Amino acid sequence: MIEKLEYDLDSFNSEQRKDALSALCEKVKSGQISLPETGTAVNIHCHTFFSYNTYSYSPSKFAWLARKAGLAVAGVVDFDVLDALDEFLDACKLLNLKGCAGLETRVFVPEFADRVINSPGEPGISYHMGVGFPFANVPRQQKNFLAGLRQTAQRRNRDLMGRVNKHLRPVELDYERDVLTLTPSGNATERHMCSAYARKGLEIFEKPEELAGFWSEKLGMEITTSRLPESRDLLNAIRAKTMKRGGVGYVQPGEGSFPRMADTNSFILASGGIPVHTWLDGTSDGEKAIAELLEVAMSTGAAAINVIPDRNYTPGASSVKLENLYHVVELAEKLHLPVVEGTEMNSPGQKFVDDFAGKELKPLAPVFLKGAHIVYAHSVLQRKCGMGYTSEWAKKNFENVAGRNKFFEQLGSSLQPEHEDNLSGLNEDSTPKDTLDQIKKELL
Numbered sequence: 253m254i255e256k257l258e259y260d261l262d263s264f265n266s267e268q269r270k271d272a273l274s275a276l277c278e279k280v281k282s283g284q285i286s287l288p289e290t291g292t293a294v295n296i297h298c299h300t301f302f303s304y305n306t307y308s309y310s311p312s313k314f315a316w317l318a319r320k321a322g323l324a325v326a327g328v329v330d331f332d333v334l335d336a337l338d339e340f341l342d343a344c345k346l347l348n349l350k351g352c353a354g355l356e357t358r359v360f361v362p363e364f365a366d367r368v369i370n371s372p373g374e375p376g377i378s379y380h381m382g383v384g385f386p387f388a389n390v391p392r393q394q395k396n397f398l399a400g401l402r403q404t405a406q407r408r409n410r411d412l413m414g415r416v417n418k419h420l421r422p423v424e425l426d427y428e429r430d431v432l433t434l435t436p437s438g439n440a441t442e443r444h445m446c447s448a449y450a451r452k453g454l455e456i457f458e459k460p461e462e463l464a465g466f467w468s469e470k471l472g473m474e475i476t477t478s479r480l481p482e483s484r485d486l487l488n489a490i491r492a493k494t495m496k497r498g499g500v501g502y503v504q505p506g507e508g509s510f511p512r513m514a515d516t517n518s519f520i521l522a523s524g525g526i527p528v529h530t531w532l533d534g535t536s537d538g539e540k541a542i543a544e545l546l547e548v549a550m551s552t553g554a555a556a557i558n559v560i561p562d563r564n565y566t567p568g569a570s571s572v573k574l575e576n577l578y579h580v581v582e583l584a585e586k587l588h589l590p591v592v593e594g595t596e597m598n599s600p601g602q603k604f605v606d607d608f609a610g611k612e613l614k615p616l617a618p619v620f621l622k623g624a625h626i627v628y629a630h631s632v633l634q635r636k637c638g639m640g641y642t643s644e645w646a647k648k649n650f651e652n653v654a655g656r657n658k659f660f661e662q663l664g665s666s667l668q669p670e671h672e673d674n675l676s677g678l679n680e681d682s683t684p685k686d687t688l689d690q691i692k693k694e695l696l
Contacts, residue, residue, distance in 0.1 A: 257272045257275050257279075258272070258276070261276075261312045261316055262301065262308050262310050264436040266339070269310055269313075269339070270312070272312070273312045273315075273316060273343055274346070276316060277346050287319055287320060287322075288320070288321075290322055290323070290324055291322040292608070292617065293321070293323055293324060293608050294323060294325045294326070294593060294594075294605075294620055294624040295318065295323060295326055295327070295593070295594045295595055295606070296326065296327030296329075296352055296383065296592055296594050296624050297329050297381075297558060297560065297592060298314055298327065298328055298329065298594055298597050299331070299598040300314060300328050300330055300336045300340070301435065301436060302330045302335040302336045302435070302437055302439055303330035303331035303333065303356075303439055303598070304331070304441045304443040304444055304598045305598060306597055306598055306599055306600050306601075306602060307597065309597070310436075311336040311337075311340035311353075312339055312340070314326065314328060314340070315340055315343035315347055316347065318351075319347040319348075321604065321605060323605065324350065324624065324625075325350040325351070325352070325621075325627070325628050325664075326344070326349060326350070326351050327351060327352040327353060327354065327383065327592075327624070327628075328340045328353050328354070329353070329355060329381060329383065329594070330355055331355070331356050331405065332355060332356075332357050332402050332405045333355060333402055333437070333439050334354075334355055335388065335436075335437050335439065337385060337387070338388050340353050341353060341631075345672070350625075350628045350669055351628070351669075352624075352628050352630075352631040353383075353384075353631070354383035354384060354385055354526075355381065355385070355401075356381045356530070357380055357401050357511075358371060358378065358379055358505075358510045359378050359510050359511055359512060359513040359516045360378075360507050360508075360509070360511070360512050360513065361376055361377075361545075361548065361549075362376065362507070362512065364376055364378075364545065364548070365507070367536070367537040367538040368536040368538055369532075369538035369545065370530060370532035370536065370539065372496075372536075373498075374497070377510060378513065378529075378530070378538075379532075380513060380527075380530060381558055382519075382520035382523070382528060383525060383526050383556065383627050383631075384525050384628075384631040384640065385631075386524040386631065386634040386640070387523075387635065390522075390523040391523060394522050394523050397511070397519045398523075400511075401511075402439060404510075406439070406440065408509075409427070409441070409442065410427055411503075412501045412502075413427055413431070413445060415501035416445075416449070416494045416495065416500065416501040419500040419501070420494070422456055423449060423452045423453045423456055423466070424452070425445065425452060430448045430452060431445055431448045434447060434448060442491060442495050443487070443491070443598065446487045446490045446491045446495075447487065449494075450481055450486055450487060451481070451482070453467065453481070454480075460477040460480055461477065463480055463481070464476055464477045464480060467486065467489070471490065471493040471494075472493060473489060473493070484600035487600065488600070513548075513552055514553070517553030518553065520553070521553055521642055524634045524635075524638075524640060526556050526590075526627065526640075527549075527553045527556070528554065528555075528557060528592050529545070529554045529556075529558070530557070531557055531558060531559050531580050532563075533563060533576060534573065534576025534579065534580060535572070535573065535576070542579075542583060543583065546583070546584075546587060546589070550587070554589075555589065555590075555642060556590040556592050556626075556627070557589045557590075557591055557592065558591075558593075558594075559591060559593055560593075560594065560595065561577060561593065561606055561612075561613055561616070562603055564577040565577070565612045567610055567612065577616075578616070588652075588653040590622070590626040590657065591619050591620055591623040592623055592624075592627060593606070593620035622657075624664070625660070625664030625665045626657060626661050627641075627664070628664040628667075629661070629663040629664030629667065630642070630660055630664075632667065632672050632675060633663070633675065633687070636673070636675045636676045636678070637677075637678045637679060637682075638680070639678060639680070641656065641660055644680075645680050649684055659687075659688075662688065663688065663691065666688075666691050671691065674690060675687070675690060677690075678690065
């Protein structure tokens with residue numbers, strides 16, 4: 253019964269997901285399911301099936317699994333949409349889980365137009381995030397920008413599919429029938445298209461040997477039957493050989509392909525979120541100049557930095573990338589930039605949560621927990637009373653970023669989800685002390 257309910261959490265039917273989560277919560281209350289005490293591990297960058305999750309997790313499923321794992325803070329991030337926000341925060345409230353939500357997109361950074369940043373082979377293009385959005389329904393003046401992110405991505409996908417279809421004939425996709433049906437709200441990604449091509453190939457070539465031969469010929473590399481029909485290796489090969497740089501469907505993006513970072517930051521701030529610069533591994537020309545890059549990002553509104561540690565080390569082995577990770581975290585601390593940490597879970601093999609007890613990440617774990625508490629506190633205060641990390645209230649009440657970080661970390665650490673609604677009575681005349689005192693009353 254429990255396995256069936258957990259399975260239903262990933263249904264494309266929102267009512268079925270809601271009913272399944274409610275039933276699981278009832279089983280927790282009745283003692284049929286035991287949940288652990290909250291620990292110190294965090295993951296506040298996890299994609300859901302509203303963009304692409306490699307395990308097809310819905311927002312409710314990720315919240316449930318995060319609570320089962322005892323995460324201190326959990327957060328969802330989807331490409332170009334805020335579709336997961338309401339469901340995820342509602343689920344977090346039911347589960348007494350500290351949560352936050354945001355989006356990821358790509359932007360153009362004119363100051364780095366001739367340098368690759370974190371999008372391989374694409375000078376001037378940077379993956380970028382906004383976290384801690386209070387509402388999915390953004391202010392009226394920002395709706396066109398948000399809608400534009402989705403529309404541009406879908407138009408780019410359709411154009412890409414048209415070029416790839418020509419190369420992969422007779423394995424050809426219909427976007428509505430084969431791709432959009434893999435998503436609950438029409439926000440397909442390149443990874444959905446890869447899955448659709450793999451499945452379409454299986455429809456056309458019934459014999460494994462014929463299918464392997466087809467993919468070997470079309471992708472220009474040996475594909476064995478063991479990689480079929482939807483293995484990690486095959487999906488990655490389809491994406492690399494047909495959609496990424498050098499692939500038959502790839503078109504080099506330019507200045508007009510994505511919104512400028514400054515404009516994206518303005519949208520995020522106006523919508524109540526925290527603009528976040530994302531860091532890859534420190535090996536590109538752009539990221540080798542990380543101090544200059546962060547100066548540019550911060551000058552346009554970026555107030556935090558994102559890292560995905562798992563791509564930067566192999567347990568037990570030293571590496572340049574691991575050294576780079578330590579360097580960028582040290583720089584973020586010096587600049588008082590909260591560090592947003594997660595595993596993404598939008599590619600096969602990515603972890604549910606990082607190993608913070610391992611020697612590689614243990615020294616950094618307190619920084620990641622601090623960043624997660626700051627984003628969580630911002631999310632709640634902005635949602636309840638417009639007093640978040642990037643608000644006018646925060647600018648008025650804190651002389652410097654260090655003081656602001658200390659307050660939001662303290663609030664995020666002490667506030668329990670069951671008491672979030674008690675902050676609704678605060679207003680712009682409330683002081684940071686008033687806010688913390690309100691929380692202390694609930695702890696007595």
